[in-house]
Structures are given as C-alpha cells and as structure tokens.
Amino acid sequence: MAFDAMKDGDPWGPICRSCRQPIARGAAMETIRFENDPDRKLEEMNGPYHATCAKPFKSMARIINGNFWGR
Numbered sequence: 001m002a003f004d005a006m007k008d009g010d011p012w013g014p015i016c017r018s019c020r021q022p023i024a025r026g027a028a029m030e031t032i033r034f035e036n037d038p039d040r041k042l043e044e045m046n047g048p049y050h051a052t053c054a055k056p057f058k059s060m061a062r063i064i065n066g067n068f069w070g071r
C-alpha cells in the first residue's frame with residue numbers, strides 16, 4: 001500500500017487496481033469507479049485497471065452503481 005501511494009508521477013504509469021501491475025502507456029485500460037460506497041470500503045478499488053482485469057469489476061460496479069440492493 002505504501003508503494004501504491006507513491007504512484008503519482010510514476011514513469012511506469014497507473015497501477016492496475018486488480019493485479020497491482022503497472023499499466024503500460026497505450027495499453028488497453030478501464031477506469032472503474034464504485035459510486036455507491038457510503039462506508040468507503042471500495043474506495044481503493046476506484047481507479048485504473050487493465051482492460052482484461054477490469055471485466056469482473058465492471059459488472060460488479062454496474063450492480064453497485066445501479067443500486068441493485070435498493071434505496
């Protein structure tokens with residue numbers, strides 16, 4: 001986590017939130033945000049993902065952001 005916090009200005013580019021590997025410049029990536037996160041449990045999962053890593057999280061984010069559980 002401490003290493004992750006130093007990512008600003010990292011020449012390797014953004015760190016994938018799933019596999020924690022750098023996302024190469026120009027590589028396919030997705031930015032995922034969990035909007036419906038009142039207790040901030042998902043906050044560290046907001047951010048860039050490799051396009052392939054993002055797949056399971058995208059459907060998760062869609063459910064969470066769509067307020068699947070109501071209210």
Ligand SMILES: [Zn+2]
Nearest residue numbers: 016019050053
């Ligand atoms: Zn990844």
